[in-house]
Amino acid sequence: MPIQYYIFLSVALFSIGVMGVLMRRNAIIIFMCIELMLNAVNLLMVAFSKMYGDSAAQVFVFFIMVVAAAEVAVGLAIIVMMYRNVHSVDINILNRLKN
Amino acid sequence: MIQLVWLVPLLPLIGFLINGLFRKQLSKALVGIVGSGTVLGSFIVSLMIFFEINGMGNTFAGQEVFLFDFISAGTLRLPFSFWVDQLSSVFLLVITGVGFLIHVYSTGYMHEDEGFAKFFAYLNLFVFSMLLLVLGANYVIMFIGWEGVGLCSYLLIGFWYKNIEYTNAAKKAFIMNRIGDLGFLIGMFLLFAQFGTLNYTELFPKVGMAGADAANFNLIAICLFVGAMGKSAQVPLYTWLPDAMAGPTPVSALIHAATMVTAGIYMVVRSNVVYSFAIDAQHFVAIIGVVTALLAATIAIKQNDIKKVLAYSTVSQLGFMFLALGVGAYTTAVFHVITHAFFKALMFLGSGSVIHAMGGEQDIRKMGGLKKQMPITYYTFLIGCLAIAGIIPFSGFFSKDEILMHVFEHNKVLYGLAVAAAMMTAFYMFRLLFVTFHGKFRGTHEQEHHLHESPASMTFPLIVLAILSLAGGAIGIPEVMGGHNWLSHFLGAVIVGHGAGHEAALSHSEELVLMAVAMGLALVAILGAWSYFKGYNAEKESSGLGKVMENKWYVDELYDAIVVKPLKALSGFLNNVIEKLGIDGLVNGVGKTVNWGGQQLRLLQNGQVGFYLFFMVIGMALLFILSVFIIN
Numbered sequence: 001m002p003i004q005y006y007i008f009l010s011v012a013l014f015s016i017g018v019m020g021v022l023m024r025r026n027a028i029i030i031f032m033c034i035e036l037m038l039n040a041v042n043l044l045m046v047a048f049s050k051m052y053g054d055s056a057a058q059v060f061v062f063f064i065m066v067v068a069a070a071e072v073a074v075g076l077a078i079i080v081m082m083y084r085n086v087h088s089v090d091i092n093i094l095n096r097l098k099n
Numbered sequence: 100m101i102q103l104v105w106l107v108p109l110l111p112l113i114g115f116l117i118n119g120l121f122r123k124q125l126s127k128a129l130v131g132i133v134g135s136g137t138v139l140g141s142f143i144v145s146l147m148i149f150f151e152i153n154g155m156g157n158t159f160a161g162q163e164v165f166l167f168d169f170i171s172a173g174t175l176r177l178p179f180s181f182w183v184d185q186l187s188s189v190f191l192l193v194i195t196g197v198g199f200l201i202h203v204y205s206t207g208y209m210h211e212d213e214g215f216a217k218f219f220a221y222l223n224l225f226v227f228s229m230l231l232l233v234l235g236a237n238y239v240i241m242f243i244g245w246e247g248v249g250l251c252s253y254l255l256i257g258f259w260y261k262n263i264e265y266t267n268a269a270k271k272a273f274i275m276n277r278i279g280d281l282g283f284l285i286g287m288f289l290l291f292a293q294f295g296t297l298n299y300t301e302l303f304p305k306v307g308m309a310g311a312d313a314a315n316f317n318l319i320a321i322c323l324f325v326g327a328m329g330k331s332a333q334v335p336l337y338t339w340l341p342d343a344m345a346g347p348t349p350v351s352a353l354i355h356a357a358t359m360v361t362a363g364i365y366m367v368v369r370s371n372v373v374y375s376f377a378i379d380a381q382h383f384v385a386i387i388g389v390v391t392a393l394l395a396a397t398i399a400i401k402q403n404d405i406k407k408v409l410a411y412s413t414v415s416q417l418g419f420m421f422l423a424l425g426v427g428a429y430t431t432a433v434f435h436v437i438t439h440a441f442f443k444a445l446m447f448l449g450s451g452s453v454i455h456a457m458g459g460e461q462d463i464r465k466m467g468g469l470k471k472q473m474p475i476t477y478y479t480f481l482i483g484c485l486a487i488a489g490i491i492p493f494s495g496f497f498s499k500d501e502i503l504m505h506v507f508e509h510n511k512v513l514y515g516l517a518v519a520a521a522m523m524t525a526f527y528m529f530r531l532l533f534v535t536f537h538g539k540f541r542g543t544h545e546q547e548h549h550l551h552e553s554p555a556s557m558t559f560p561l562i563v564l565a566i567l568s569l570a571g572g573a574i575g576i577p578e579v580m581g582g583h584n585w586l587s588h589f590l591g592a593v594i595v596g597h598g599a600g601h602e603a604a605l606s607h608s609e610e611l612v613l614m615a616v617a618m619g620l621a622l623v624a625i626l627g628a629w630s631y632f633k634g635y636n637a638e639k640e641s642s643g644l645g646k647v648m649e650n651k652w653y654v655d656e657l658y659d660a661i662v663v664k665p666l667k668a669l670s671g672f673l674n675n676v677i678e679k680l681g682i683d684g685l686v687n688g689v690g691k692t693v694n695w696g697g698q699q700l701r702l703l704q705n706g707q708v709g710f711y712l713f714f715m716v717i718g719m720a721l722l723f724i725l726s727v728f729i730i731n
Binding site (some may be wrong): 018022025030082091092094095 | 697705707708709712713716
């Protein structure tokens, strides 16, 4: 398969992620969109790795996945704490620091 | 013995430390013993050094006594070492000898003062600095001493610091000296720039070899002379010296008559190699000298403060010395320094004795007839007056006559002016004598009752100085009178090109005529003063020229108008406009701008997470676009 297909797919996934982050108010959805963007990048890296026959990019992908897993743990913990405090996961409620 | 020369300044320094640190603990008697004893010790060492040098004769060309490296950086090397030769040994004797007598006098004069120990500490520090000045083997050490004496002068003029007038006088002296010091420093820098060293032993041979055209000697010489102008109170920087009379009288005698003010003369004599190549600068020195001598003499005629008369007289005599330097008669200038130290210190101490008896009164219009109550003071003062007037055989006759002789050889106009100044000297001195000691007493009844001769600690120095004023001329009796001018020969080794056809310029009969003229005019002036002031009662209100002279030619007012007032106006402008509007405005403006900017940027922090995310994405997109553009 030509490389363009992978690039289009990645761009589509990344754009969906960006739009989701920007438009949705639900913290869990925003969080999932961030993961989507990460994995769009991962996909692109793996595709280029295959194309150039260089395995370095695949090593990076593993690193990113490890970091993403850690980040998910922290992020979900924050969301849980947020729900316990304000009984909502709407990010627009989190403006208590203002004023 | 020469190797032990460091003892000479060290002893007064020890005296300063003891008196300065333990001034609360020590009794007055002990303070006086420490203060005077250390200077006496220095005098004895100086005397031994002097005799050793004298024994070696003219072959002795000076010896450097190395103590330690003061500054050593790269090619610059400034050793802290002393230079002992004929010139410095003569100055050592004058400083420690006259200094010792004045210390003894101070034990009597300052006895009732609460700052007794402080006074002696300052005096000792002064003697130390002055010795450093004349002993230093390079210009830097000389400069340390030069600044040290300036500091002590400041401290001692403002000794009675509770009087605001006195502290102002001290500040004036210090600031005027600083102006001169700048010239001295620039001269030093120029010398260093051209010859790469400031040590006498290396510098002077280099200067001598360089020759008249090799360097900018006129500029260097004038810069050095500006330093001398400040320290030795020459026109136009002389106005501090009369004000310096605010200090206690022994200070006036020691610092402002006998020693510190002659530092400028020492410096010029020391630099005579430079001056021998700077003909224009020499003319300048001579002209400044004669102008100072005349101007100060005219002012002295109309002063009514006993110390002010002596102060202007000192300025005038310093002018004579610079006149001698200007015509190349270096040894003569030193001769006059020595005799002047004797008779002027004598007269200052005599005036101190009078002030002491009068209970602090300094106005001669309120004195008169003190001869009866104070015979020792009177006769010693008379000797001083005769010496300064130049009456044979008093010391001043020989030195002043030698100056006039050299000036006559050099330039007849300068000679005429110098003789006029000498005549005025005799006149104002005897005016002072007659008004103070003759006639009727014009003070209050209480003062009259209080009149007494001073204690022995004060009259002893007077008597010794009177003997020196009488006999001090013996060191320089000219050949025409059967002497062989010992001092001139003694100092010859220090002066470049000395004795080359100098002596033969005037025939003996010419010399005798000049002497007769000078002394005749002095006698006329004395007689004039006698006829005018013997029945002195109360001075008429002076008018015309007399009033101008009484007001010191309005020089202080002139300086006030052209220097002090504009400077104060400038400071006021800088304070009110530049400082308040400019600098304060700038600083406050920066603060206000940052504050305002913060107020505006604060609105961006609206707490909406979506808004933040939006801007984050926009920012990353911008960065991405930017990086694409920059890479391509």
